[in-house]
Amino acid sequence: MAPLLSVKNLLVEFKTRAGIAKVLNNVSLDVHSGEILGVVGESGCGKSMTALSIMGLVPSPPGNVAGGTIELNGEDLLSASNKRLHQMRGKEISMIFQEPMTSLNPVFKVGHQIAEAILLHEKTTKSLAWERSVKMLDRVGIPEAAIRANSYPHEMSGGMRQRVMIAIALACNPKLLIADEPTTALDVTVQAQIFDLLRELQRETGTAIIMITHDMGAISELADRVAVMYAGHIIETGDTKDILSKPQHPYTRGLIACVPHLEENPSEERPYLAEIPGVVPPLTDLGKGCTFAPRCDFRTDDCTGSQPSLSKISDQHSVSCFNLNTVAS
Amino acid sequence: MDLALIFLRRLSHAVLLVLAVLVLNFLLIHLAPGDPADVIAGEMGGATEEMLAEIRELYGLNKPVIVQLGIYLGRAVQGDLGQSFFYNAPVSELILGRIGPTILLVTAALSFAIFVGTFLGVLASYKPKGFLSGFVTLFAVIGYSAPIFWTGLMLVIVFAWLIPVFPIAGMYDVTLDNGPVGRVLDILHHLILPALTLGIVYIAQYARLTRASMLEILGSDYIRTARAKGVSGPKIYGYHALRNAIIPIVTIAGLQFGSIVSGAVLVETVFSWPGLGTLAFDSILARDYPTVLGILFFSAVLVIVANLITDIVYRFVDPRIRTGG
Ligand SMILES: Nc1ncnc2c1ncn2[C@@H]1O[C@H](COP(=O)(O)OP(=O)(O)OP(=O)(O)O)[C@@H](O)[C@H]1O
Ligand SMILES: [Mg+2]
Numbered sequence: 289m290a291p292l293l294s295v296k297n298l299l300v301e302f303k304t305r306a307g308i309a310k311v312l313n314n315v316s317l318d319v320h321s322g323e324i325l326g327v328v329g330e331s332g333c334g335k336s337m338t339a340l341s342i343m344g345l346v347p348s349p350p351g352n353v354a355g356g357t358i359e360l361n362g363e364d365l366l367s368a369s370n371k372r373l374h375q376m377r378g379k380e381i382s383m384i385f386q387e388p389m390t391s392l393n394p395v396f397k398v399g400h401q402i403a404e405a406i407l408l409h410e411k412t413t414k415s416l417a418w419e420r421s422v423k424m425l426d427r428v429g430i431p432e433a434a435i436r437a438n439s440y441p442h443e444m445s446g447g448m449r450q451r452v453m454i455a456i457a458l459a460c461n462p463k464l465l466i467a468d469e470p471t472t473a474l475d476v477t478v479q480a481q482i483f484d485l486l487r488e489l490q491r492e493t494g495t496a497i498i499m500i501t502h503d504m505g506a507i508s509e510l511a512d513r514v515a516v517m518y519a520g521h522i523i524e525t526g527d528t529k530d531i532l533s534k535p536q537h538p539y540t541r542g543l544i545a546c547v548p549h550l551e552e553n554p555s556e557e558r559p560y561l562a563e564i565p566g567v568v569p570p571l572t573d574l575g576k577g578c579t580f581a582p583r584c585d586f587r588t589d590d591c592t593g594s595q596p597s598l599s600k601i602s603d604q605h606s607v608s609c610f611n612l613n614t615v616a617s
Numbered sequence: 618m619d620l621a622l623i624f625l626r627r628l629s630h631a632v633l634l635v636l637a638v639l640v641l642n643f644l645l646i647h648l649a650p651g652d653p654a655d656v657i658a659g660e661m662g663g664a665t666e667e668m669l670a671e672i673r674e675l676y677g678l679n680k681p682v683i684v685q686l687g688i689y690l691g692r693a694v695q696g697d698l699g700q701s702f703f704y705n706a707p708v709s710e711l712i713l714g715r716i717g718p719t720i721l722l723v724t725a726a727l728s729f730a731i732f733v734g735t736f737l738g739v740l741a742s743y744k745p746k747g748f749l750s751g752f753v754t755l756f757a758v759i760g761y762s763a764p765i766f767w768t769g770l771m772l773v774i775v776f777a778w779l780i781p782v783f784p785i786a787g788m789y790d791v792t793l794d795n796g797p798v799g800r801v802l803d804i805l806h807h808l809i810l811p812a813l814t815l816g817i818v819y820i821a822q823y824a825r826l827t828r829a830s831m832l833e834i835l836g837s838d839y840i841r842t843a844r845a846k847g848v849s850g851p852k853i854y855g856y857h858a859l860r861n862a863i864i865p866i867v868t869i870a871g872l873q874f875g876s877i878v879s880g881a882v883l884v885e886t887v888f889s890w891p892g893l894g895t896l897a898f899d900s901i902l903a904r905d906y907p908t909v910l911g912i913l914f915f916s917a918v919l920v921i922v923a924n925l926i927t928d929i930v931y932r933f934v935d936p937r938i939r940t941g942g
Contacts, residue, residue: 392839
């Protein structure tokens with residue numbers, strides 16, 4: 289079956305004072321209808337930029353999409369007209385953001401902000417759109433939705449605002465929802481609620497979701513597949529259970545080992561709190577070798593020569609590493 | 618919080634403020650050198666010591682300042698601002714006859730500045746490094762540094778003399794008699810140049826302010842949200858961003874009302890606009906204390922009322938203030 293979204297060899301660059309930053313390098317990923325793709329990776333690795341590229345919202349200047357293709361249902365988004373993009377945003381693809389506190393317009397009622405999305409994409413009346421936005425608020429679990437629709441964002445908590453964002457994003461039944469760290473700014477109990485809500489809505493509507501998160505626990509519960517990013521590259525991708533139980537790339541292994549755990553016996557290999565030593569290299573000066581090489585325990589001479597390509601090790605599982613055999617043993 | 622309650626609280630502050638203004642102005646004027654009795658006598662064509670004493674007696678100028686202040690305040694609260702030495706008429710009547718044209722001029726200039734300035738600012742924010750943006754900055758610098766009377770004279774030279782489309786002075790054409798509509802149009806015709814002169818400084822300021830706040834707002838998360846839901850360019854600028862950019866504009870408009878009233882003095886003098894400004898100018902030259910005091914009092918009241926209105930408008934444009942109390 290053809291994927292719903294297909295991103296191929298995406299290149300995104302940013303002009304900075306230090307030179308051209310290669311923020312995304314040959315990023316390729318597919319999302320199929322109705323699935324949840326998890327995207328993980330440490331801060332600054334390009335997760336949000338991948339999302340914004342798909343939305344056509346890379347801030348430009350200083351950013352620009354320098355190459356690659358993005359297709360939604362076979363339609364090329366990078367060459368689509370502005371008019372077509374406006375039609376698609378909010379209708380076919382929606383996005384929710386990391387910062388619920390600042391992502392809603394402070395001067396409009398939340399009901400109005402949901403209704404606006406409906407009015408933009410569907411032929412309906414203002415009062416019908418308002419009714420639908422009250423229904424959406426109810427669906428995302430906001431109590432007394434008819435009254436809350438008249439609230440302004442500042443009258444709501446962060447968790448509530450993120451629910452409103454979800455209501456806006458799902459108001460027109462998009463085929464794809466991009467959730468960019470939707471819970472990072474929220475406290476733990478609220479995080480779990482938001483994840484539950486997203487999963488529930490996903491089951492009801494069949495919307496595909498790209499779930500960007502730092503939360504490995506959420507990935508293991510929600511995602512069907514996972515893509516792991518490092519310094520603008522996708523370095524491993526596969527089914528969630530494969531990635532979590534048989535991670536191949538040294539970085540993915542490190543990332544999983546970093547999840548704090550409370551097992552009885554912390555060991556040298558598995559302490560309570562692990563970390564990957566070193567930092568991400570500057571994106572303006574990546575060199576020609578594997579971007580992870582400077583931090584990698586399994587580094588060989590090959591690694592500093594060129595960037596390994598993402599190659600299949602099984603039907604679903606791909607990794608970009610030269611030393612899979614040594615890493616595995 | 619209840620709007621009426623806030624209004625009442627502000628009103629009581631305003632009353633105290635007006636009282637303080639009265640006392641301060643009164644003392645300032647009486648500290649300044651010069652004896653009004655001399656001036657009055659001069660108007661009458663010279664006088665003897667006896668006549669001077671008589672004049673002082675008549676206007677209460679021989680009593681200690683503090684007593685004079687008491688009398689003045691006592692009368693002021695009853696709406697009696699004394700008698701003008703120069704026009705020989707009650708000050709409150711003089712002022713009420715002149716306040717209309719000033720309010721007309723000031724509100725026309727201010728609304729003109731706000732609308733045009735905001736419009737230019739929004740256009741400039743569309744291309745922050747474009748031609749229009751540069752023009753707005755240049756215009757702001759010129760508008761800000763050119764003295765009002767100079768701008769006024771230039772406009773008169775261009776639009777009343779070289780291309781005579783507007784009248785040079787006054788508020789209406791006395792020879793004209795063509796019914797109420799014609800009269801209103803005539804006043805508007807006379808209003809354009811003075812309002813333009815007074816407004817031009819502020820257009821530039823509003824354009825700069827709008828450009829700056831639009832640029833900040835356009836980079837904010839909620840604008841990204843609007844784009845993500847499919848809102849197109851013009852609506853992002855003209856609705857989502859502008860609706861937020863209005864908030865600082867309202868604040869500044871309220872703060873500037875005072876300076877625009879004082880600017881009106883110059884403009885009215887240049888254009889012989891029959892408002893408080895010309896009255897102030899004439900009565901200062903004539904050392905007509907009661908009238909000067911009365912005008913200062915009324916302009917303070919104008920500014921305070923304008924600030925009250927700003928406060929209320931502010932509550933409508935910024936919901937965070939409305940519910941936050
Ligand atoms: N306006 C900009 N100018 C220059 N570089 C930028 C700009 N915005 C982002 N970047 C760079 O792009 C890279 C990718 O950023 P991105 O926001 O996609 O990271 P992320 O993976 O979403 O991180 P986080 O987990 O912190 O959200 C970062 O290294 C960042 O420095
Ligand atoms: Mg991010």
